[in-house]
Amino acid sequence: MQDLIIRPARADEYDEIARVWMESWVSTGLEEASNFLLANLGARVRREIEHGWSLFVADDHGKIAAMLALHLPKRYLDQLFVAPDYQGRSLGRKLLAFTRAQLPDEIHLRCVPGNEKAWRWYEREGFVCEKEQFDPTNGLMMKYYCWRKDKLQ
Numbered sequence: 001m002q003d004l005i006i007r008p009a010r011a012d013e014y015d016e017i018a019r020v021w022m023e024s025w026v027s028t029g030l031e032e033a034s035n036f037l038l039a040n041l042g043a044r045v046r047r048e049i050e051h052g053w054s055l056f057v058a059d060d061h062g063k064i065a066a067m068l069a070l071h072l073p074k075r076y077l078d079q080l081f082v083a084p085d086y087q088g089r090s091l092g093r094k095l096l097a098f099t100r101a102q103l104p105d106e107i108h109l110r111c112v113p114g115n116e117k118a119w120r121w122y123e124r125e126g127f128v129c130e131k132e133q134f135d136p137t138n139g140l141m142m143k144y145y146c147w148r149k150d151k152l153q
Helices: 011-026 035-050 091-102 116-124
Strands: 005-008 054-060 063-071 076-082 106-111 128-135 140-148
Touching (some): 005 091, 011 035, 035 054, 106 116, 116 140
Antiparallel strands (some): 005 054, 054 063, 063 076, 106 140, 128 140
């Protein structure tokens, strides 16, 4: 995995990115894989790109190991999903370091409370939960986090 690179996603990869996203999301145990979910995620990738996402992939010799979606003007880490085969190998930490290079002063994100593994990880990485609130766009209660460089000790 040393040769893995983080690079901008290409349009011809959107379907594969949606598959990686689905497999990673399903690995949380919060939803089951389905063609419906895959189609929704594929459509969302395209829609979010049109609305300002900067989409990146972790490329392992042509295989997409993870996806990272940032909304740079909003200082927002929208999605970070690592394919199940690559989980537990510090790839998330590498993607977060990449994110901090893009957004060095402040990063916002949200996380589903049921995805305890993710939100505990963000908290260990210095993110602070600022509120829990219902998100009408996905119909879920969400935890909203912020990391600020000036809050580091």
